[in-house]
Amino acid sequence: xxxxxxxxxxxxxxxxxxxxxxxxxxxxxxxxxxxxxxxxxxxxxxxxxxxxxxxxxxxxxxxxxxxxxxxxxxxxxxxxxxxxxxxxxxxxxxxxxxxxxxxxxxxxxxxxxxxxxxxxxxxxxxxxxxxxxxxxxxxxxxxxxxxxxxxxxxxxxxxxxxxxxxxxxxxxxxxxxxxxxxxxxxxxxxxxxxxxxxxxxxxxxxxxxxxxxxxxxxxxxxxxxxxxxxxxxxxxxxxxxxxxxxxxxxxxxxxxxxxxxxxxxxxxxxxxxxxxxxxxxxxxxxxxxxxxxxxxxxxxxxxxxxxxxxxxxxxxxxxxxxxxxxxxxxxxxxxxxxxxxxxxxxxxxxxxxxxxxxxxxxxxxxxxxxxxxxxxxxxxxxxxxxxxxxxxxxxxxxxxxxxxxxxxxxxxxxxxxxxxxxxxxxxxxxxxxxxxxxxxxxxxxxxxxxxxxxxxxxxxxxxxxxxxxxxxxxxxxxxxxxxxxxxxxxxxxxxxxxxxxxxxxxxxxxxxxxxxxxxxxxxx
Amino acid sequence: xxxxxxxxxxxxxxxxxxxxxxxxxxxxxxxxxxxxxxxxxxxxxxxxxxxxxxxxxxxxxxxxxxxxxxxxxxxxxxxxxxxxxxxxxxxxxxxxxxxxxxxxxxxxxxxxxxxxxxxxxxxxxxxxxxxxxxxxxxxxxxxxxxxxxxxxxxxxxxxxxxxxxxxxxxxxxxxxxxxxxxxxxxxxxxxxxxxxxxxxxxxxxxxxxxxxxxxxxxxxxxxxxxxxxxxxxxxxxxxxxxxxxxxxxxxxxxxxxxxxxxxxxxxxxxxxxxxxx
Numbered sequence: 001x002x003x004x005x006x007x008x009x010x011x012x013x014x015x016x017x018x019x020x021x022x023x024x025x026x027x028x029x030x031x032x033x034x035x036x037x038x039x040x041x042x043x044x045x046x047x048x049x050x051x052x053x054x055x056x057x058x059x060x061x062x063x064x065x066x067x068x069x070x071x072x073x074x075x076x077x078x079x080x081x082x083x084x085x086x087x088x089x090x091x092x093x094x095x096x097x098x099x100x101x102x103x104x105x106x107x108x109x110x111x112x113x114x115x116x117x118x119x120x121x122x123x124x125x126x127x128x129x130x131x132x133x134x135x136x137x138x139x140x141x142x143x144x145x146x147x148x149x150x151x152x153x154x155x156x157x158x159x160x161x162x163x164x165x166x167x168x169x170x171x172x173x174x175x176x177x178x179x180x181x182x183x184x185x186x187x188x189x190x191x192x193x194x195x196x197x198x199x200x201x202x203x204x205x206x207x208x209x210x211x212x213x214x215x216x217x218x219x220x221x222x223x224x225x226x227x228x229x230x231x232x233x234x235x236x237x238x239x240x241x242x243x244x245x246x247x248x249x250x251x252x253x254x255x256x257x258x259x260x261x262x263x264x265x266x267x268x269x270x271x272x273x274x275x276x277x278x279x280x281x282x283x284x285x286x287x288x289x290x291x292x293x294x295x296x297x298x299x300x301x302x303x304x305x306x307x308x309x310x311x312x313x314x315x316x317x318x319x320x321x322x323x324x325x326x327x328x329x330x331x332x333x334x335x336x337x338x339x340x341x342x343x344x345x346x347x348x349x350x351x352x353x354x355x356x357x358x359x360x361x362x363x364x365x366x367x368x369x370x371x372x373x374x375x376x377x378x379x380x381x382x383x384x385x386x387x388x389x390x391x392x393x394x395x396x397x398x399x400x401x402x403x404x405x406x407x408x409x410x411x412x413x414x415x416x417x418x419x420x421x422x423x424x425x426x427x428x429x430x431x432x433x434x435x436x437x438x439x440x441x442x443x444x445x446x447x448x449x450x451x452x453x454x455x456x457x458x459x460x461x462x463x464x465x466x467x468x469x470x471x472x473x474x475x476x477x478x479x480x481x482x483x484x485x486x487x488x489x490x491x492x493x494x495x496x497x498x499x500x501x502x503x504x505x506x507x508x509x510x511x512x513x514x515x516x517x518x519x520x521x522x523x524x
Numbered sequence: 525x526x527x528x529x530x531x532x533x534x535x536x537x538x539x540x541x542x543x544x545x546x547x548x549x550x551x552x553x554x555x556x557x558x559x560x561x562x563x564x565x566x567x568x569x570x571x572x573x574x575x576x577x578x579x580x581x582x583x584x585x586x587x588x589x590x591x592x593x594x595x596x597x598x599x600x601x602x603x604x605x606x607x608x609x610x611x612x613x614x615x616x617x618x619x620x621x622x623x624x625x626x627x628x629x630x631x632x633x634x635x636x637x638x639x640x641x642x643x644x645x646x647x648x649x650x651x652x653x654x655x656x657x658x659x660x661x662x663x664x665x666x667x668x669x670x671x672x673x674x675x676x677x678x679x680x681x682x683x684x685x686x687x688x689x690x691x692x693x694x695x696x697x698x699x700x701x702x703x704x705x706x707x708x709x710x711x712x713x714x715x716x717x718x719x720x721x722x723x724x725x726x727x728x729x730x731x732x733x734x735x736x737x738x739x740x741x742x743x744x745x746x747x748x749x750x751x752x753x754x755x756x757x758x759x760x761x762x763x764x765x766x767x768x769x770x771x772x773x774x775x776x777x778x779x780x781x782x783x784x785x786x787x788x789x790x791x792x793x794x795x796x797x798x799x800x801x
Contacts, residue, residue, distance in 0.1 A: 030555070032554065033552070033554040033601070034553055035551070035599065037548065037550040039548035040546050040548070042548075042592075091551075095555070096555055
């Protein structure tokens with residue numbers, strides 16, 4: 001069929017719609033599901049239609065939204081808000097046909113003026129276009145013409161004669177098998193195939209399926225979604241291609257400008273711009289490339305400082321623990337030193353049994369009925385107690401490590417004084433975290449990534465072992481109250497007191513003039 | 525175990541709300557399509573909860589009032605699965621500070637339905653009469669629940685399961701469920717089971733009760749056999765004759781329909797009350 005013939009048919013349909021409006025039967029669409037939500041500051045309606053498409057209109061926080069796009073504003077309690085809530089009040093009690101009819105028949109109340117009336121008209125239009133399905137079957141080959149509103153075509157033709165010229169240009173060469181939508185949106189679902197051409201006048205086209213022929217859009221927007229295909233060409237007259245994720249076998253022509261759009265070039269330009277934007281963003285966040293070595297240095301220094309701050313914080317906690325429970329920390333530390341294997345085993349077993357004990361304790365308290373209030377306290381208190389035990393145990397082990405460092409001849413350890421428990425503990429904390437700090441230093445240097453990771457792993461293992469031993473020592477000593485594993489033999493007590501090895505007393509006297517290394521006090 | 529957590533939720537719910545709840549009202553409905561069978565799961569934490577059947581051509585209709593600052597409604601329907609209820613926005617214990625909340629659910633009569641109801645600290649009034657239930661799982665926490673099967677189910681089911689936490693729980697017309705087996709797992713509370721309704725086959729009822737009082741209300745024409753495995757539980761076995769380890773109704777041998785109750789109770793009391801049909 002030629003363009004002029006089709007235009008004549010369309011025109012005839014429009015005129016017939018005006019002259020004999022009752023010949024076109026307006027039908028409302030089937031509403032599959034509805035959701036009416038009314039709250040203090042929001043009131044919304046969501047409809048789902050047969051075919052899966054949806055309409056959502058919401059009054060939310062001062063904005064009137066139609067399918068997520070703002071079409072106006074309101075103030076809670078104003079005339080527009082009250083009108084909308086009244087409509088929702090009707091919608092609550094209705095379903096399907098009566099609901100669709102009630103919503104489609106709704107019109108803008110005369111008392112609304114200005115912006116409120118504009119927003120209400122947008123709602124009315126959205127409801128009309130979503131709910132009305134006026135199908136006029138014209139005997140034009142196998143095609144069909146669908147009018148969103150019976151008078152829309154005539155209005156279109158009278159108001160915008162320029163569109164007619166564009167329509168004529170766009171329709172040149174269109175075949176007989178054509179589907180025409182006027183003043184309404186066309187949706188081609190993913191599983192749908194239009195065997196001929198698709199023409200949308202004064203509406204938007206959203207295509208997810210396949211069009212075997214051409215697509216013509218006059219005065220609207222075209223969306224080609226992923227998976228869609230157009231076997232022929234796409235012609236846009238006073239229209240816009242807002243998304244192109246499908247495949248167009250033919251040409252993409254803007255009829256108005258008479259230019260052919262190069263889709264590939266368009267996509268390339270878009271991609272190029274996106275890549276540039278990403279690069280700009282990356283450069284902005286990272287700064288110039290020549291600063292990268294300094295960034296590495298700064299990062300490592302920051303990490304080391306972080307560790308030092310952590311040691312400082314733990315030291316402060318340790319000071320508090322020593323001040324309030326110094327004797328118990330002594331017992332725990334002695335147990336950890338005297339029985340490290342047993343402490344580690346107990347610590348590991350305790351760690352494994354923590355969660356079962358927590359759960360069983362909770363259930364046991366619940367079952368006892370009277371223990372229910374205790375059970376509520378038990379839930380947070382047990383994990384907190386376990387964490388405190390692990391922390392105190394770690395501090396005790398750190399104190400032992402500090403003593404070992406004080407006794408050692410290692411460089412930079414002379415400042416650690418065994419006479420001061422706090423300094424000893426801080427020294428031990430630094431010693432236990434030294435592997436992490438070295439790893440941060442190593443990370444500054446190039447090509448030493450493996451060594452860096454090795455140091456981190458070793459540091460983690462050392463920390464875990466220290467925590468296990470400390471936690472086990474806390475359990476063995478019942479929080480520092482039992483000294484079963486912290487007792488010295490008489491020789492050890494003597495050695496500890498004198499800080500000398502008496503192992504060879506029976507065999508040989510100490511050499512004349514032998515000196516006893518002394519960096520502070522010993523164990524009492 | 526779940527019932528204990530729900531019981532805990534009740535304790536938490538007793539904490540007064542810091543601020544007045546801002547209630548939001550939501551109405552949801554969906555047309556009935558050509559569903560062969562629908563799986564329906566309903567979750568509701570606290571408030572008032574009602575379920576009833578309907579004949580309006582809808583699969584379901586739900587009216588919900590909830591605190592919009594804390595909860596959001598859920599209504600998912602896909603692949604013949606419907607999930608409705610409310611979910612906490614910020615996580616935490618469901619049901620806390622839900623004073624004034626309400627959920628009214630209507631379900632399509634006659635549609636084959638696999639129904640899973642889960643509610644916490646609620647006052648529930650559930651009428652399952654006429655629903656074509658193919659499976660029923662009902663889990664309630666600390667609630668005052670009345671479950672009624674007011675009309676016989678057009679479908680049959682293998683198992684109906686009730687999990688009751690700390691609750692006052694009443695189930696009526698259990699015979700109308702047309703279930704081969706009914707299991708009741710009760711924690712703490714008062715349990716009243718009406719074994720009336722239209723029994724279309726012999727059935728077994730398993731009751732596992734922790735601490736509480738159980739009252740079995742049995743229509744006079746029904747044959748009842750009670751097998752009890754209990755500890756510190758009293759039994760008022762009026763109208764039952766002890767035969768070996770079981771208690772049987774006088775009409776057991778001749779009854780048209782027979783129901784066997786297996787009772788496992790820890791502490792509490794069991795009472796059998798005979799009612800005229």
